[in-house]
Amino acid sequence: MAQRATTNLGGTASQIVVGKVAHGLMSMTWKPDPVPDEQCFEAIKAGIDALPSGAKMFHRTFLPENTLRSVNAVNEKLRGTKRLDLFQCARVDPNLPVELDHIGMSECSAETLRRGHKVHPISVVEIEISPFSYEPETRAVLNVLITAVAAYSPLGRGFLTGQIKKLEDLPADDNRRQFPRFQEDNLEHNLAIVDVLTEIAKRKNITTTQLCIGWVSSLGPHVIPLPGSSRADRTLENCSGGDVTFTETELQEIHQVIEKSGVKGARNPSVAVLWARGLIQASSKRVLCLYSNANRI
Ligand SMILES: NC(=O)c1ccc[n+]([C@@H]2O[C@H](COP(=O)([O-])OP(=O)(O)OC[C@H]3O[C@@H](n4cnc5c(N)ncnc54)[C@H](OP(=O)(O)O)[C@@H]3O)[C@@H](O)[C@H]2O)c1
Numbered sequence: 001m002a003q004r005a006t007t008n009l010g011g012t013a014s015q016i017v018v019g020k021v022a023h024g025l026m027s028m029t030w031k032p033d034p035v036p037d038e039q040c041f042e043a044i045k046a047g048i049d050a051l052p053s054g055a056k057m058f059h060r061t062f063l064p065e066n067t068l069r070s071v072n073a074v075n076e077k078l079r080g081t082k083r084l085d086l087f088q089c090a091r092v093d094p095n096l097p098v099e100l101d102h103i104g105m106s107e108c109s110a111e112t113l114r115r116g117h118k119v120h121p122i123s124v125v126e127i128e129i130s131p132f133s134y135e136p137e138t139r140a141v142l143n144v145l146i147t148a149v150a151a152y153s154p155l156g157r158g159f160l161t162g163q164i165k166k167l168e169d170l171p172a173d174d175n176r177r178q179f180p181r182f183q184e185d186n187l188e189h190n191l192a193i194v195d196v197l198t199e200i201a202k203r204k205n206i207t208t209t210q211l212c213i214g215w216v217s218s219l220g221p222h223v224i225p226l227p228g229s230s231r232a233d234r235t236l237e238n239c240s241g242g243d244v245t246f247t248e249t250e251l252q253e254i255h256q257v258i259e260k261s262g263v264k265g266a267r268n269p270s271v272a273v274l275w276a277r278g279l280i281q282a283s284s285k286r287v288l289c290l291y292s293n294a295n296r297i
Contacts (some may be wrong), residue, residue, distance in 0.1 A: 005242045006055045007221055010147035011121030013102040020217055020242035022058035022150055023047045023235055024228030027158075032173040035230040046232035050239050058150060060126070060226055066093075104150075109296040110140035113147070122147045126226070127296070129216050131197060131254065132156040132181065132190070132263040137296055142219060154216040154225040155209060156181065162194050162208045180265030193261040200253060206244055209234075213241025215254050 005020035028040045048057045067089075074084055092098060102123035105116050113125050127141050129151035142149060155161050157176055164170060167182060176182050181190055194208065201211040209227075216225040227238040246254070 003052050004050055004055075004239055005217075006052060007148070007224060009058075009102070009123045010222065011102065011117070011123040013123035013148075016102075016123075017055045018058045018224065019047070019051045019055055019239060020224060021213055021239045022060060022224050022226040023238075024152060024226045025059060025061045027228040028230045030175065032171070039230060039232075042232045043230055043235045047235045047239055050236055058124075058224055058226070060150065060152070107296055108141075109137060110144050112297060113141060113144050117146050124148045124150050124224075126150040126152055128153045128267055129219070129223070129225075130154045130156045130160060131193070131212055131215060131258050132160060133267055134258055141296070142223065145220075145222065147222070149220070149223045150226045151216045151219075151223055152226045154213050154227050156212075159190060160194055160197070160208060160212045162198055165191065178269040179267075180269065181263060181267075183265060186264035189261075189264045193257060193263060196257050196261070197254070200250065200257075204244070204250070206241075207237060209237060210241035210244055211254075213238055214244030214246065215251075217242045217244070218246055218251065 006017050007020050008014055009016045009018060023044065025040070025044070028035045028043075044057075044059070051057060070089075071084065071087060074087075078084065103120050104124035104126060105113060105122050106126040108116065108125065108127075113122060116122050125141060125144075125147050127138060127149065129138055129142075129149070130153060133153070133156070157179065158164055159181060164182070167177060167184060167187065170176050170182065180186060197211055198208045201208045204211065206214070213225045213227055217223060225238075225242065227241075229235045229238060
């Protein structure tokens, strides 16, 4: 098997070598019928085993919700009149390690990233990047160049794999049904973009998935595509996307497709839709509002 490409994280973690393609674990659990543990372990292990010796796999999952809930509760009481200067757990949770070496940020603007980096070096910033998500605010974060960038949803949440042709291809209770890019008004237009990318991929004898991951990876040595898969075979296919190289002409061609076709629909569902579907609870309103905002703060 070919040796996978690697890169380094940033800030305090700049000595850490990771695979050039990360592995998101969200699609294993963020669905009504979570994938069996055995299949998850197989997928996770496949990605790790494919790395050169000494390199780590950048895995991404969610923190336990209590920390978030505590910070939210404090901020709610302060009503924006004062910032939270110190966060301290009153009791140590024996189930959680206290060792924490590095800090990352997620879904922030270039300006907020710079501000955060002044407070403490930021090792990784996580933002959505794919041929469907390459807006000026995304490029601004990429240009900050002080940290590694984990590029989440490089496959447009599965849309760019070419396997979803109509809304009915998604299970009835699949969260992606709420996402504007999958809605009927936009789906056909967006599928046409996938078709053009698929043509380019075919010419290169790679899959559309590898083309998307390879293109995201080509945006810089500090960019780590973060595709999610619950399957071992797909995890390996995705990891190999980081080894794809493009000629200048091919890059221009892909860039033109992205610029000219213009994806239709916002990255996330509107707050109104999330409320209506019961996906926002009163207690977590603020966090999910940020999440559902199309623009980064
Ligand atoms: N910071 C944030 O706000 C944020 C938000 C969203 C996601 N994320 C992170 O980014 C990671 C990836 O994002 P994502 O899962 O939303 O989107 P994605 O990586 O763009 O797409 C994942 C979807 O594509 C399918 N897929 C993956 N590889 C495939 C392949 N080779 N062929 C065909 N289908 C394939 C997966 O299904 P299978 O599982 O069946 O393979 C899954 O449905 C998440 O796991 C999470 O860690 C972060």
